[in-house]
Amino acid sequence: MVLIKGLRAAGAAAGLAGDELDESVARTLAFLRxxxxxxxxxxxxGYDGDFTEHVALPLLRPLYRDWFRVEVRGAENIPLHGGALIVANHSGTIALDSLMTQVAVHTETPGNRALRMLGADLVFASPVMGPIARKTGSTLATSADAQRLFSEGQLVGVWPEGFKGVGKLYKDRYRLQRFGRGGFVAAALRAEVPIIPCSIVGAEEIAPMLANAAPLARLLGLPYFPLTPTFPWLGPLGMVPLPSKWLIEFGAPIRTDDRGEGAADDPAVVFELSDRVRETIQHTLYNLLRDRRSVFF
Known part of the structure; x- marks a missing residue:
C-alpha cells in the first residue's frame, strides 16, 4: 500500500490524473514484478527492452516533450519493419541528440520501434555510462555489430561526425564535419537496407561551446573540455542544457539494394553515397533553421 501511494503521488506530481495515473501505476507495478x-x-x-521502455524512455520524455519541445517531421519515412540505418548530424557539447532521436523514433512510429544506436569506444569505457548505454540499446560502432543488427531486422542509428561534431565550437554550428571513411554506408550496402538521413536542429544551442580547453582535456583523457557560458563557471549546474527549440526531420529513404554485387567494397560507390547522405542532411538543416522562429521558441 505504501508503494502504491508513493507511485500515485509521484504520478500526480508529474501531472498524471484519472485513468492515465491508474495505468501508469499498474505498468510500474508490473515492471517491478x-x-x-x-x-x-x-x-x-546487452539490450534490455523492458528496462528501456519502462524506465529509460519515460525518464527522457519530459526532456523531449516539455524542455526541448521536440517537433518531428517525416516519421512516415521510417520503415515499419525490417532493418534500416538512420544517419544523423551530431552536436551539442552534451550528446543528447542521439537520445532525443531514440525517443522520437519510439514515440512517432506505429508499434514503437526501438532504435539501436552505434556509439564510440569512450561511451562503453565509462563504468557508469557504458552499462546503461548497452542496456538501453547502444553497441560499439563497428561493421560487425551493425551487420548483426541488420540481420535481425533492427533499426540502427549512427552519428558519423562523432566527437568532431559534438565537440565543435558554437561558431561552427550546423556546419557538418567529415563523415569518416563511410563505414556506415558500406555496412548498409552489404545488408541492402535503406539509409534514412536525419537532420536535427536545436542541439547546437543546449550548451554553446565557446572554447575548448585542450590541455585540460588531454590531462583528463577526454576528446575535448568545453568552456560554455555556464560551464565550468556554475559547477554542476552549468551542465544543465538550455531549453532550445528542437526540430528533427527524417528524410526519404535512400535505397542500397540497387547498387549491384560488390558495391560495399567499391570506394567510389561508398564515397558517392556517403556524400549524398551528408549533403542531404546539410541542406535539410538549412531549411529547418529557416523554418524555426527562434532558438528558444
Whole structure:
C-alpha cells in the first residue's frame, strides 16, 4: 500500500490524473514484478527492452516533450519493419541528440520501434555510462555489430561526425564535419537496407561551446573540455542544457539494394553515397533553421 501511494503521488506530481495515473501505476507495478521474478530478456548486445521502455524512455520524455519541445517531421519515412540505418548530424557539447532521436523514433512510429544506436569506444569505457548505454540499446560502432543488427531486422542509428561534431565550437554550428571513411554506408550496402538521413536542429544551442580547453582535456583523457557560458563557471549546474527549440526531420529513404554485387567494397560507390547522405542532411538543416522562429521558441 505504501508503494502504491508513493507511485500515485509521484504520478500526480508529474501531472498524471484519472485513468492515465491508474495505468501508469499498474505498468510500474508490473515492471517491478518482472524484475523481481526475472521475467525479462537481455539480448546478446546487452539490450534490455523492458528496462528501456519502462524506465529509460519515460525518464527522457519530459526532456523531449516539455524542455526541448521536440517537433518531428517525416516519421512516415521510417520503415515499419525490417532493418534500416538512420544517419544523423551530431552536436551539442552534451550528446543528447542521439537520445532525443531514440525517443522520437519510439514515440512517432506505429508499434514503437526501438532504435539501436552505434556509439564510440569512450561511451562503453565509462563504468557508469557504458552499462546503461548497452542496456538501453547502444553497441560499439563497428561493421560487425551493425551487420548483426541488420540481420535481425533492427533499426540502427549512427552519428558519423562523432566527437568532431559534438565537440565543435558554437561558431561552427550546423556546419557538418567529415563523415569518416563511410563505414556506415558500406555496412548498409552489404545488408541492402535503406539509409534514412536525419537532420536535427536545436542541439547546437543546449550548451554553446565557446572554447575548448585542450590541455585540460588531454590531462583528463577526454576528446575535448568545453568552456560554455555556464560551464565550468556554475559547477554542476552549468551542465544543465538550455531549453532550445528542437526540430528533427527524417528524410526519404535512400535505397542500397540497387547498387549491384560488390558495391560495399567499391570506394567510389561508398564515397558517392556517403556524400549524398551528408549533403542531404546539410541542406535539410538549412531549411529547418529557416523554418524555426527562434532558438528558444
Amino acid at each position: 518482472r524484475r523481481i521474478t526475472g521475467d525479462y530478456t537481455v539480448d546478446e548486445f
